[in-house]
Amino acid sequence: MCRMCDVKHESLKLDDRVFSCPNCGHTEDRDVHAAKNLAGAPEEICSRAGSVRN
Numbered sequence: 570m571c572r573m574c575d576v577k578h579e580s581l582k583l584d585d586r587v588f589s590c591p592n593c594g595h596t597e598d599r600d601v602h603a604a605k606n607l608a609g610a611p612e613e614i615c616s617r618a619g620s621v622r623n
């Protein structure tokens with residue numbers, strides 16, 4: 570999901586290193602983009618981390 574315009578892009582490939590939004594034109598390193606998306610949802614991070622440990 571583009572954190573700039575909140576449009577979801579399912580066409581993004583796992584191999585793509587750079588996230589590119591066809592809607593607003595926002596481009597960013599995919600890993601950085603994902604990290605910033607997760608940073609906006611701390612509760613989701615906690616639940617995921619817990620499920621990994623258990």
Ligand SMILES: [Zn+2]
Pocket residue numbers: 571572573574575576590591592593594595
């Ligand atoms: Zn966008």
